[in-house]
Amino acid sequence: MYRIQEDHLDINQLTQALTESSSECGAIVTFVGRVRGSSEKNRSVKEIYLESYLSMTNKAMMEITEEVQLRWSAVEKISIVHRIGVIGLCEPIVFVGVSSKHRKDSFEAASFIMDQLKISVPLWKKENIEEQGWVWVSAKPSDKQAALRWRL
Template identity: 85%
Template sequence: MYRIQEAPLDINVLTQELTESSSECGAIVTFTGRVRGSSEANMGVKEIYLESYPSMTNKAMMEIVEEVKLRWRAVEKVSIIHRVGVIGLCEPIVFVGVSSKHRKDSFEAASFIMDQLKTSVPLWKKENIEGQGWAWVNAKSSDKQAALRWY
């Protein structure tokens, strides 16, 4: 499952959906990314705004899920839910969940997904900085380096 949405994420519901995997799943790994009060470039972040082009974003997420299923055969279920729109301080931005037969596959697949989300999914981000207003955020080279380790 993958989708973008403006509505807040219900982490408990998303996690419960993963537990409904087959009885052969011995591991569930989840990651929740949240809005921080600072970033590499700015202190005093009040909120963020994420923009997407839904058909491109969904296609890129689908390709990530397909690659996960090819790389980690023990993976049963994948969830990638990413918010768009205005997201407040400390609110969840993204939920990634993986259920599989073995913990190593779940951990690796979840890490792979996050690295790919940061670099290959078309999302554009602005931060609302205290006293400064909105500013676009550039992609980080460290995210690109993290994604390259998988290839």
């Protein structure tokens, strides 16, 4: 399951949906990304704004999900939910959850998903910086490096 939404993420509900796996599921790994109070340039962030082109974003998320299923056959359920719109300080931005037969598969698949989300899902981000206002944020080279490790 993957989706983009403006509404607040219900982490408990999303996690609960993963627990409804088969009796062969031995591991569930979740990740929640939140809005930090400081930017990469150590500026004070009040909130962020994310926008996307939904058809492109959904296609990219579907491709990530399909690749996870090909790489980790023990994976049972995948949940990727990303917010768009204005998101306040400390609020969840993204939820990634994976259930599988074994913990290694769940950890690796969740890490792969996050690395791929950062580089292949078309989302554009602005930060509302104290005393500066809204500033567009560029992709970080370290995100590309993290994602490339899966291509070796």
